[in-house]
Amino acid sequence: MMEKMIFGRFLPGDSPIHKLDPRSKLIFVFAFIVIVFLANNVVTYAMLLTFTLLIVLVSRIRLYFLINGLKPVLFLMVFTFLIHIFMTKGGAEVFHWKSITIYEDGIRQGIFISTRFLVLVFMTSILTLTTSPISITDGIEVLLNPLKKIKVPVHELALMMSISLRFIPTLMDETDKIMKAQMARGSDLSSGPIGERIKAVVPLLVPLFVSAFKRAEDLATAMEVRGYRGGEGRTRYRQLKWDMSDTFALVLLAVMAIILFYYRG
Protein backbone atom coordinates (compact mmCIF):
# COMPACT_ATOMS: atom_id res chain seq x y z
CA MET A 1 0.00 0.00 0.00
CA MET A 2 2.69 2.48 1.04
CA GLU A 3 4.75 1.46 -1.94
CA LYS A 4 1.94 2.59 -4.21
CA MET A 5 1.76 5.90 -2.46
CA ILE A 6 5.30 6.82 -3.28
CA PHE A 7 6.24 4.81 -6.31
CA GLY A 8 2.94 4.97 -8.14
CA ARG A 9 3.98 8.49 -8.93
CA PHE A 10 6.59 8.12 -11.62
CA LEU A 11 5.29 6.64 -14.88
CA PRO A 12 8.15 5.85 -17.26
CA GLY A 13 7.41 6.75 -20.86
CA ASP A 14 8.88 8.38 -23.94
CA SER A 15 6.67 11.40 -24.54
CA PRO A 16 8.35 14.73 -25.37
CA ILE A 17 7.64 15.79 -21.76
CA HIS A 18 9.40 12.70 -20.38
CA LYS A 19 12.42 13.52 -22.49
CA LEU A 20 12.81 17.07 -21.23
CA ASP A 21 15.73 17.87 -18.97
CA PRO A 22 14.65 17.83 -15.29
CA ARG A 23 16.11 21.33 -14.92
CA SER A 24 13.83 22.82 -17.55
CA LYS A 25 10.84 21.00 -16.09
CA LEU A 26 11.59 22.29 -12.60
CA ILE A 27 12.03 25.87 -13.83
CA PHE A 28 8.90 25.52 -15.94
CA VAL A 29 6.74 24.37 -13.04
CA PHE A 30 8.00 27.03 -10.64
CA ALA A 31 7.52 29.78 -13.23
CA PHE A 32 4.07 28.40 -14.05
CA ILE A 33 3.03 28.63 -10.39
CA VAL A 34 3.81 32.35 -10.52
CA ILE A 35 2.15 32.87 -13.90
CA VAL A 36 -1.09 31.27 -12.76
CA PHE A 37 -1.67 34.28 -10.54
CA LEU A 38 -1.70 36.58 -13.59
CA ALA A 39 -5.07 35.23 -14.69
CA ASN A 40 -8.06 37.17 -13.40
CA ASN A 41 -10.86 36.92 -15.96
CA VAL A 42 -12.70 34.35 -18.05
CA VAL A 43 -10.43 34.66 -21.08
CA THR A 44 -7.18 34.24 -19.14
CA TYR A 45 -8.46 31.34 -17.03
CA ALA A 46 -9.73 29.61 -20.17
CA MET A 47 -6.27 30.07 -21.68
CA LEU A 48 -4.57 28.59 -18.64
CA LEU A 49 -6.87 25.61 -18.66
CA THR A 50 -6.37 24.98 -22.39
CA PHE A 51 -2.61 25.34 -22.01
CA THR A 52 -2.56 22.82 -19.15
CA LEU A 53 -4.77 20.34 -21.00
CA LEU A 54 -2.53 20.63 -24.08
CA ILE A 55 0.47 19.73 -21.95
CA VAL A 56 -1.43 16.79 -20.45
CA LEU A 57 -2.15 15.64 -24.00
CA VAL A 58 1.52 15.91 -25.01
CA SER A 59 2.68 14.05 -21.89
CA ARG A 60 0.39 11.12 -22.83
CA ILE A 61 -0.48 10.59 -19.19
CA ARG A 62 -3.89 9.07 -18.61
CA LEU A 63 -6.27 11.53 -16.99
CA TYR A 64 -6.94 8.92 -14.31
CA PHE A 65 -3.51 9.47 -12.73
CA LEU A 66 -3.93 13.24 -12.69
CA ILE A 67 -7.37 13.03 -11.13
CA ASN A 68 -5.87 10.66 -8.55
CA GLY A 69 -3.40 13.39 -7.68
CA LEU A 70 -6.32 15.76 -7.23
CA LYS A 71 -7.87 13.67 -4.45
CA PRO A 72 -5.85 15.05 -1.53
CA VAL A 73 -6.75 18.64 -2.42
CA LEU A 74 -10.33 17.94 -3.48
CA PHE A 75 -11.68 18.91 -0.08
CA LEU A 76 -9.80 22.20 -0.20
CA MET A 77 -11.13 22.90 -3.69
CA VAL A 78 -14.74 22.26 -2.76
CA PHE A 79 -14.34 24.20 0.47
CA THR A 80 -12.95 27.35 -1.17
CA PHE A 81 -15.53 27.06 -3.95
CA LEU A 82 -18.37 27.05 -1.40
CA ILE A 83 -16.86 29.89 0.61
CA HIS A 84 -16.71 32.00 -2.52
CA ILE A 85 -20.24 31.14 -3.55
CA PHE A 86 -21.71 32.12 -0.23
CA MET A 87 -19.44 34.94 0.84
CA THR A 88 -18.54 36.93 -2.27
CA LYS A 89 -21.02 39.70 -2.94
CA GLY A 90 -21.37 41.68 -6.15
CA GLY A 91 -23.03 41.48 -9.55
CA ALA A 92 -26.57 40.26 -10.14
CA GLU A 93 -28.45 38.11 -7.66
CA VAL A 94 -28.74 34.58 -8.96
CA PHE A 95 -30.48 32.79 -6.16
CA HIS A 96 -32.23 33.88 -3.02
CA TRP A 97 -33.68 31.76 -0.24
CA LYS A 98 -34.30 33.05 3.26
CA SER A 99 -30.98 34.54 4.44
CA ILE A 100 -28.89 32.86 1.73
CA THR A 101 -28.10 34.92 -1.34
CA ILE A 102 -25.83 33.79 -4.14
CA TYR A 103 -24.35 36.37 -6.45
CA GLU A 104 -22.95 36.10 -9.96
CA ASP A 105 -19.50 37.24 -8.78
CA GLY A 106 -19.45 34.53 -6.15
CA ILE A 107 -20.01 31.80 -8.69
CA ARG A 108 -17.39 33.28 -10.99
CA GLN A 109 -14.78 33.64 -8.25
CA GLY A 110 -15.50 30.11 -7.05
CA ILE A 111 -14.94 28.67 -10.49
CA PHE A 112 -11.78 30.74 -10.96
CA ILE A 113 -10.20 29.55 -7.71
CA SER A 114 -11.09 25.92 -8.42
CA THR A 115 -9.57 26.21 -11.89
CA ARG A 116 -6.43 27.67 -10.34
CA PHE A 117 -6.16 24.68 -8.00
CA LEU A 118 -6.81 22.29 -10.86
CA VAL A 119 -4.10 23.63 -13.16
CA LEU A 120 -1.55 23.83 -10.33
CA VAL A 121 -2.17 20.27 -9.23
CA PHE A 122 -2.13 18.99 -12.82
CA MET A 123 1.11 20.77 -13.62
CA THR A 124 2.98 19.60 -10.52
CA SER A 125 1.61 16.08 -10.98
CA ILE A 126 2.91 16.04 -14.54
CA LEU A 127 6.36 16.96 -13.20
CA THR A 128 6.43 14.06 -10.74
CA LEU A 129 4.70 11.63 -13.09
CA THR A 130 7.11 12.18 -15.97
CA THR A 131 10.38 12.62 -14.04
CA SER A 132 12.02 9.91 -11.96
CA PRO A 133 12.77 10.99 -8.37
CA ILE A 134 16.49 10.60 -8.99
CA SER A 135 16.35 12.92 -12.03
CA ILE A 136 14.49 15.49 -9.96
CA THR A 137 17.27 15.24 -7.38
CA ASP A 138 19.90 15.73 -10.10
CA GLY A 139 18.00 18.71 -11.46
CA ILE A 140 17.70 20.31 -8.04
CA GLU A 141 21.41 19.77 -7.38
CA VAL A 142 22.48 21.50 -10.57
CA LEU A 143 19.97 24.33 -10.23
CA LEU A 144 21.03 25.03 -6.66
CA ASN A 145 24.72 24.88 -7.52
CA PRO A 146 25.17 28.67 -7.41
CA LEU A 147 24.21 28.52 -3.72
CA LYS A 148 27.52 26.77 -3.03
CA LYS A 149 29.07 30.25 -3.12
CA ILE A 150 27.19 31.15 0.05
CA LYS A 151 28.26 27.82 1.62
CA VAL A 152 25.00 25.90 1.19
CA PRO A 153 26.01 22.20 1.15
CA VAL A 154 24.21 21.51 -2.14
CA HIS A 155 26.08 18.33 -3.03
CA GLU A 156 25.56 16.84 0.43
CA LEU A 157 21.86 17.69 0.39
CA ALA A 158 21.41 16.07 -3.02
CA LEU A 159 23.33 12.97 -1.91
CA MET A 160 21.18 12.73 1.20
CA MET A 161 18.07 12.96 -0.94
CA SER A 162 19.19 10.29 -3.37
CA ILE A 163 20.27 7.93 -0.57
CA SER A 164 16.93 8.43 1.16
CA LEU A 165 15.13 7.61 -2.08
CA ARG A 166 17.35 4.56 -2.50
CA PHE A 167 16.60 3.29 1.01
CA ILE A 168 12.84 3.87 1.06
CA PRO A 169 12.00 0.43 -0.41
CA THR A 170 14.60 -1.26 1.81
CA LEU A 171 13.15 0.28 4.96
CA MET A 172 9.61 -0.49 3.78
CA ASP A 173 10.52 -4.15 3.50
CA GLU A 174 12.07 -3.96 6.92
CA THR A 175 8.94 -2.36 8.43
CA ASP A 176 6.84 -5.06 6.86
CA LYS A 177 9.07 -7.74 8.34
CA ILE A 178 9.07 -6.19 11.81
CA MET A 179 5.29 -5.78 11.63
CA LYS A 180 4.84 -9.45 10.84
CA ALA A 181 7.31 -10.42 13.57
CA GLN A 182 5.42 -8.36 16.15
CA MET A 183 2.07 -9.70 14.94
CA ALA A 184 3.41 -13.22 15.30
CA ARG A 185 4.15 -12.33 18.92
CA GLY A 186 0.55 -11.29 19.39
CA SER A 187 0.75 -7.52 18.98
CA ASP A 188 -2.41 -6.04 17.51
CA LEU A 189 -1.73 -3.12 15.20
CA SER A 190 -5.00 -2.62 13.40
CA SER A 191 -7.78 -2.52 15.97
CA GLY A 192 -8.64 -1.05 19.34
CA PRO A 193 -8.94 2.56 20.46
CA ILE A 194 -6.63 5.11 18.87
CA GLY A 195 -4.47 5.45 22.00
CA GLU A 196 -3.77 1.72 22.02
CA ARG A 197 -2.94 1.72 18.34
CA ILE A 198 -0.45 4.55 18.75
CA LYS A 199 1.18 2.63 21.60
CA ALA A 200 1.39 -0.46 19.39
CA VAL A 201 3.54 1.51 16.93
CA VAL A 202 6.38 1.90 19.45
CA PRO A 203 7.58 -1.74 19.18
CA LEU A 204 7.63 -1.17 15.40
CA LEU A 205 9.62 2.03 15.45
CA VAL A 206 12.31 1.03 17.92
CA PRO A 207 13.70 -1.94 15.93
CA LEU A 208 13.31 0.05 12.71
CA PHE A 209 15.43 2.88 14.08
CA VAL A 210 18.06 0.52 15.45
CA SER A 211 18.42 -1.19 12.09
CA ALA A 212 18.40 2.12 10.20
CA PHE A 213 21.35 3.32 12.28
CA LYS A 214 23.19 0.05 11.68
CA ARG A 215 22.58 0.42 7.96
CA ALA A 216 23.77 4.02 8.01
CA GLU A 217 27.00 2.96 9.67
CA ASP A 218 27.61 0.14 7.18
CA LEU A 219 26.84 2.45 4.28
CA ALA A 220 29.24 5.10 5.56
CA THR A 221 32.02 2.49 5.80
CA ALA A 222 31.27 1.19 2.31
CA MET A 223 31.29 4.72 0.91
CA GLU A 224 34.57 5.55 2.57
CA VAL A 225 36.22 2.38 1.27
CA ARG A 226 35.00 3.27 -2.20
CA GLY A 227 36.82 6.57 -1.99
CA TYR A 228 34.05 8.98 -1.06
CA ARG A 229 35.41 12.17 0.47
CA GLY A 230 32.81 14.85 -0.21
CA GLY A 231 31.83 16.67 -3.37
CA GLU A 232 35.29 18.10 -4.03
CA GLY A 233 36.93 16.72 -7.20
CA ARG A 234 34.03 14.40 -7.98
CA THR A 235 32.83 13.76 -11.49
CA ARG A 236 29.22 12.99 -12.39
CA TYR A 237 27.99 9.81 -14.03
CA ARG A 238 24.46 11.13 -14.51
CA GLN A 239 24.76 13.81 -17.17
CA LEU A 240 21.98 16.28 -17.80
CA LYS A 241 21.49 17.39 -21.38
CA TRP A 242 19.84 20.68 -22.26
CA ASP A 243 18.23 20.36 -25.68
CA MET A 244 16.50 22.75 -28.05
CA SER A 245 13.21 21.35 -26.77
CA ASP A 246 14.06 22.53 -23.24
CA THR A 247 14.66 26.06 -24.46
CA PHE A 248 11.48 25.80 -26.51
CA ALA A 249 9.41 24.78 -23.47
CA LEU A 250 10.60 27.79 -21.49
CA VAL A 251 10.08 30.17 -24.43
CA LEU A 252 6.56 28.80 -24.79
CA LEU A 253 5.88 29.56 -21.14
CA ALA A 254 7.26 33.10 -21.54
CA VAL A 255 4.98 33.69 -24.52
CA MET A 256 2.07 32.37 -22.48
CA ALA A 257 2.93 34.79 -19.67
CA ILE A 258 3.03 37.74 -22.09
CA ILE A 259 -0.34 36.83 -23.61
CA LEU A 260 -1.89 36.42 -20.15
CA PHE A 261 -0.49 39.78 -19.14
CA TYR A 262 -2.03 41.36 -22.22
CA TYR A 263 -5.51 39.89 -21.78
CA ARG A 264 -5.86 40.16 -18.02
CA GLY A 265 -8.53 42.55 -16.84
Place this chain on the structure above:
Amino acid sequence: MSEILSLHQVTFSYTPEVAESRNAVDDVNFAIQEGEWIAIVGHNGSGKSTIAKLMNGLLFPQQGEVRILGKPLNEDNLWQSRSQMGMVFQNPDNQFVGATVQDDVAFALENNGIPFEEMVTRVHQALAQVNMSDFMNHEPHHLSGGQKQRVAIAGALALKPKLLILDEATSMLDPQGRMEVLQTVQALRAEIGLTVISITHDLEEAMLANRVLFMNDGKKFAEGLPSEIFSLGDKLVELGLDLPFAWKLSKLLQQEGVPLLGQHITEEELVNDLWTSNFNK
Protein backbone atom coordinates in the same frame (compact mmCIF):
# COMPACT_ATOMS: atom_id res chain seq x y z
CA MET B 1 55.41 -12.46 -8.54
CA SER B 2 55.36 -9.31 -6.53
CA GLU B 3 53.96 -8.62 -3.14
CA ILE B 4 50.56 -6.94 -3.09
CA LEU B 5 49.92 -6.56 0.59
CA SER B 6 51.62 -7.52 3.79
CA LEU B 7 51.16 -7.15 7.51
CA HIS B 8 54.24 -6.79 9.70
CA GLN B 9 53.86 -7.50 13.41
CA VAL B 10 50.49 -5.80 13.39
CA THR B 11 48.84 -5.34 16.77
CA PHE B 12 45.55 -3.59 17.32
CA SER B 13 43.26 -3.08 20.27
CA TYR B 14 39.88 -1.32 20.28
CA THR B 15 40.52 -0.22 23.86
CA PRO B 16 44.27 0.53 24.05
CA GLU B 17 43.77 2.66 27.19
CA VAL B 18 42.63 -0.38 29.19
CA ALA B 19 45.85 -2.16 30.10
CA GLU B 20 44.49 -5.67 30.67
CA SER B 21 42.23 -5.74 27.58
CA ARG B 22 42.87 -8.36 24.95
CA ASN B 23 44.22 -7.23 21.58
CA ALA B 24 41.75 -7.74 18.74
CA VAL B 25 44.72 -8.46 16.48
CA ASP B 26 47.95 -9.57 18.09
CA ASP B 27 51.32 -9.61 16.33
CA VAL B 28 50.07 -10.84 12.97
CA ASN B 29 52.42 -11.28 10.02
CA PHE B 30 51.63 -12.40 6.52
CA ALA B 31 52.23 -11.41 2.93
CA ILE B 32 50.07 -11.83 -0.13
CA GLN B 33 51.61 -12.24 -3.57
CA GLU B 34 50.09 -11.11 -6.83
CA GLY B 35 47.48 -13.50 -8.20
CA GLU B 36 46.95 -15.44 -4.99
CA TRP B 37 43.62 -16.26 -3.40
CA ILE B 38 43.93 -16.18 0.37
CA ALA B 39 41.19 -17.13 2.77
CA ILE B 40 41.25 -15.79 6.30
CA VAL B 41 39.11 -18.02 8.51
CA GLY B 42 38.20 -17.97 12.15
CA HIS B 43 35.17 -17.92 14.41
CA ASN B 44 33.37 -14.73 15.46
CA GLY B 45 35.66 -12.43 17.40
CA SER B 46 38.84 -14.07 16.14
CA GLY B 47 40.00 -10.76 14.69
CA LYS B 48 39.44 -11.52 11.02
CA SER B 49 37.15 -8.56 10.35
CA THR B 50 39.49 -6.26 12.23
CA ILE B 51 42.22 -7.40 9.83
CA ALA B 52 40.00 -6.36 6.92
CA LYS B 53 39.58 -2.89 8.43
CA LEU B 54 43.34 -2.61 9.03
CA MET B 55 44.08 -3.55 5.42
CA ASN B 56 42.19 -0.63 3.94
CA GLY B 57 42.95 1.97 6.56
CA LEU B 58 39.57 2.09 8.27
CA LEU B 59 41.64 1.37 11.35
CA PHE B 60 45.34 1.93 11.94
CA PRO B 61 47.41 -0.52 14.02
CA GLN B 62 48.94 0.57 17.33
CA GLN B 63 52.05 -1.43 16.50
CA GLY B 64 53.54 -2.72 13.29
CA GLU B 65 52.61 -1.69 9.78
CA VAL B 66 50.48 -2.61 6.80
CA ARG B 67 52.24 -2.39 3.44
CA ILE B 68 50.34 -1.98 0.20
CA LEU B 69 52.43 -2.70 -2.91
CA GLY B 70 55.49 -2.49 -0.69
CA LYS B 71 54.68 0.94 0.73
CA PRO B 72 53.56 1.45 4.32
CA LEU B 73 49.91 2.55 4.54
CA ASN B 74 49.56 5.97 6.15
CA GLU B 75 47.26 9.01 6.15
CA ASP B 76 48.98 10.49 3.10
CA ASN B 77 48.60 7.58 0.70
CA LEU B 78 45.31 6.34 2.20
CA TRP B 79 43.02 7.34 -0.67
CA GLN B 80 45.53 6.30 -3.30
CA SER B 81 45.82 2.89 -1.60
CA ARG B 82 42.06 2.48 -1.27
CA SER B 83 41.66 2.91 -5.01
CA GLN B 84 43.98 -0.10 -5.42
CA MET B 85 41.71 -2.43 -3.49
CA GLY B 86 38.07 -3.18 -3.90
CA MET B 87 36.10 -4.36 -0.95
CA VAL B 88 32.80 -6.19 -0.71
CA PHE B 89 30.99 -6.31 2.62
CA GLN B 90 28.58 -8.69 4.26
CA ASN B 91 25.20 -7.00 3.87
CA PRO B 92 24.24 -6.63 0.19
CA ASP B 93 21.75 -3.84 0.90
CA ASN B 94 23.91 -1.66 3.09
CA GLN B 95 26.65 -1.12 0.52
CA PHE B 96 24.46 -0.23 -2.44
CA VAL B 97 24.76 3.54 -2.82
CA GLY B 98 23.42 4.29 -6.29
CA ALA B 99 19.79 4.51 -7.36
CA THR B 100 20.32 1.92 -10.09
CA VAL B 101 22.90 -0.77 -10.85
CA GLN B 102 24.93 1.42 -13.19
CA ASP B 103 24.91 4.37 -10.79
CA ASP B 104 26.23 2.14 -8.06
CA VAL B 105 29.05 0.77 -10.21
CA ALA B 106 29.97 4.33 -11.15
CA PHE B 107 30.07 5.53 -7.53
CA ALA B 108 33.75 4.77 -6.88
CA LEU B 109 34.66 6.19 -10.30
CA GLU B 110 32.85 9.44 -9.53
CA ASN B 111 34.68 9.66 -6.21
CA ASN B 112 38.01 9.31 -7.98
CA GLY B 113 37.20 12.00 -10.52
CA ILE B 114 37.25 9.76 -13.61
CA PRO B 115 36.00 11.68 -16.69
CA PHE B 116 32.50 10.85 -17.96
CA GLU B 117 33.39 9.03 -21.23
CA GLU B 118 35.89 6.81 -19.44
CA MET B 119 33.29 6.06 -16.76
CA VAL B 120 30.76 4.82 -19.30
CA THR B 121 33.20 2.32 -20.81
CA ARG B 122 34.40 1.13 -17.43
CA VAL B 123 30.88 0.67 -16.05
CA HIS B 124 29.90 -1.40 -19.08
CA GLN B 125 33.07 -3.43 -18.88
CA ALA B 126 32.77 -4.09 -15.15
CA LEU B 127 29.15 -5.16 -15.44
CA ALA B 128 30.03 -7.50 -18.31
CA GLN B 129 32.78 -9.06 -16.17
CA VAL B 130 30.29 -10.03 -13.46
CA ASN B 131 27.63 -10.97 -15.98
CA MET B 132 25.16 -8.28 -14.93
CA SER B 133 24.98 -6.23 -18.13
CA ASP B 134 21.28 -6.96 -18.56
CA PHE B 135 20.50 -5.36 -15.22
CA MET B 136 22.06 -1.96 -15.94
CA ASN B 137 18.96 0.08 -15.09
CA HIS B 138 17.54 -2.11 -12.37
CA GLU B 139 16.88 -0.71 -8.94
CA PRO B 140 18.46 -2.54 -5.99
CA HIS B 141 15.17 -3.73 -4.49
CA HIS B 142 14.49 -5.71 -7.64
CA LEU B 143 17.74 -7.71 -7.36
CA SER B 144 18.53 -10.86 -5.39
CA GLY B 145 21.23 -10.86 -2.73
CA GLY B 146 23.68 -12.65 -5.04
CA GLN B 147 23.03 -10.16 -7.82
CA LYS B 148 23.59 -7.23 -5.45
CA GLN B 149 26.92 -8.72 -4.33
CA ARG B 150 27.95 -9.16 -7.97
CA VAL B 151 27.12 -5.49 -8.55
CA ALA B 152 29.27 -4.66 -5.51
CA ILE B 153 32.11 -6.66 -7.10
CA ALA B 154 31.59 -4.78 -10.37
CA GLY B 155 31.72 -1.51 -8.42
CA ALA B 156 35.10 -2.57 -7.06
CA LEU B 157 36.36 -3.84 -10.43
CA ALA B 158 35.51 -0.60 -12.21
CA LEU B 159 38.48 1.02 -10.47
CA LYS B 160 40.77 -1.71 -11.83
CA PRO B 161 42.06 -2.69 -8.40
CA LYS B 162 45.02 -4.95 -7.73
CA LEU B 163 43.24 -6.65 -4.88
CA LEU B 164 39.68 -7.67 -4.06
CA ILE B 165 38.77 -8.15 -0.40
CA LEU B 166 35.60 -10.10 0.36
CA ASP B 167 34.62 -9.44 3.97
CA GLU B 168 32.09 -12.18 4.73
CA ALA B 169 30.60 -11.30 1.34
CA THR B 170 28.69 -14.56 1.00
CA SER B 171 27.52 -15.06 4.56
CA MET B 172 24.10 -13.45 4.10
CA LEU B 173 23.33 -15.16 0.81
CA ASP B 174 21.31 -18.26 0.01
CA PRO B 175 23.27 -21.22 -1.43
CA GLN B 176 22.54 -20.18 -5.01
CA GLY B 177 23.61 -16.58 -4.42
CA ARG B 178 26.77 -17.81 -2.73
CA MET B 179 27.59 -19.98 -5.72
CA GLU B 180 26.96 -17.10 -8.15
CA VAL B 181 29.34 -14.88 -6.24
CA LEU B 182 32.08 -17.48 -5.84
CA GLN B 183 31.87 -18.48 -9.50
CA THR B 184 32.16 -14.83 -10.46
CA VAL B 185 35.28 -14.47 -8.33
CA GLN B 186 36.79 -17.62 -9.82
CA ALA B 187 36.08 -16.45 -13.35
CA LEU B 188 37.68 -13.09 -12.61
CA ARG B 189 40.80 -14.75 -11.30
CA ALA B 190 41.09 -16.80 -14.45
CA GLU B 191 40.37 -13.81 -16.65
CA ILE B 192 42.38 -10.94 -15.18
CA GLY B 193 44.49 -12.67 -12.56
CA LEU B 194 42.90 -10.76 -9.71
CA THR B 195 44.36 -11.20 -6.24
CA VAL B 196 41.64 -12.11 -3.74
CA ILE B 197 41.44 -12.10 0.03
CA SER B 198 38.28 -13.68 1.34
CA ILE B 199 37.47 -13.34 4.99
CA THR B 200 35.00 -16.00 5.88
CA HIS B 201 33.85 -18.55 8.40
CA ASP B 202 32.58 -20.79 5.63
CA LEU B 203 35.20 -23.49 5.10
CA GLU B 204 33.73 -24.52 1.74
CA GLU B 205 34.57 -21.03 0.53
CA ALA B 206 38.03 -21.29 2.11
CA MET B 207 38.64 -24.49 0.15
CA LEU B 208 38.71 -22.48 -3.07
CA ALA B 209 41.71 -20.49 -1.88
CA ASN B 210 45.38 -21.20 -2.56
CA ARG B 211 46.27 -20.56 1.02
CA VAL B 212 44.34 -20.36 4.26
CA LEU B 213 45.13 -18.24 7.31
CA PHE B 214 43.46 -19.50 10.41
CA MET B 215 42.86 -16.84 13.05
CA ASN B 216 42.11 -17.54 16.67
CA ASP B 217 41.87 -14.96 19.48
CA GLY B 218 43.58 -12.29 17.41
CA LYS B 219 46.57 -14.47 16.62
CA LYS B 220 47.50 -16.37 13.52
CA PHE B 221 46.84 -19.94 14.62
CA ALA B 222 47.85 -21.73 11.44
CA GLU B 223 48.66 -21.01 7.83
CA GLY B 224 48.86 -23.37 4.89
CA LEU B 225 47.16 -25.10 2.00
CA PRO B 226 43.43 -25.72 2.48
CA SER B 227 44.07 -29.45 2.83
CA GLU B 228 46.71 -28.84 5.50
CA ILE B 229 44.30 -26.66 7.47
CA PHE B 230 41.53 -29.22 7.18
CA SER B 231 43.76 -31.97 8.39
CA LEU B 232 43.67 -30.21 11.77
CA GLY B 233 40.22 -31.81 11.85
CA ASP B 234 38.62 -31.76 15.27
CA LYS B 235 40.85 -28.90 16.33
CA LEU B 236 38.91 -26.69 13.88
CA VAL B 237 35.60 -27.76 15.36
CA GLU B 238 36.93 -27.03 18.83
CA LEU B 239 37.82 -23.50 17.74
CA GLY B 240 34.31 -22.88 16.48
CA LEU B 241 34.50 -23.56 12.76
CA ASP B 242 32.15 -25.72 10.80
CA LEU B 243 33.84 -28.33 8.62
CA PRO B 244 32.68 -28.80 5.03
CA PHE B 245 29.79 -31.18 4.63
CA ALA B 246 31.70 -33.57 2.37
CA TRP B 247 34.44 -33.79 4.97
CA LYS B 248 32.06 -34.63 7.81
CA LEU B 249 30.17 -37.16 5.69
CA SER B 250 33.35 -38.88 4.60
CA LYS B 251 34.47 -39.16 8.20
CA LEU B 252 31.15 -40.59 9.36
CA LEU B 253 31.11 -43.08 6.49
CA GLN B 254 34.59 -44.26 7.44
CA GLN B 255 33.44 -44.71 11.03
CA GLU B 256 30.60 -46.88 9.72
CA GLY B 257 33.17 -49.01 7.95
CA VAL B 258 32.79 -47.76 4.38
CA PRO B 259 36.22 -48.30 2.82
CA LEU B 260 37.12 -44.78 1.66
CA LEU B 261 40.59 -43.53 0.85
CA GLY B 262 41.74 -40.60 2.93
CA GLN B 263 39.91 -37.35 3.45
CA HIS B 264 37.64 -35.47 1.10
CA ILE B 265 37.18 -31.74 0.96
CA THR B 266 34.83 -31.37 -1.96
CA GLU B 267 31.64 -33.19 -2.78
CA GLU B 268 33.13 -34.24 -6.11
CA GLU B 269 36.12 -35.96 -4.49
CA LEU B 270 33.81 -37.80 -2.14
CA VAL B 271 31.46 -38.93 -4.90
CA ASN B 272 34.37 -40.13 -7.04
CA ASP B 273 35.73 -42.10 -4.16
CA LEU B 274 32.35 -43.48 -3.14
CA TRP B 275 31.51 -45.11 -6.45
CA THR B 276 34.85 -46.82 -6.65
CA SER B 277 34.93 -47.71 -2.97
CA ASN B 278 33.86 -51.31 -3.54
CA PHE B 279 36.99 -51.95 -5.57
CA ASN B 280 39.09 -51.12 -2.55
CA LYS B 281 37.86 -54.11 -0.59
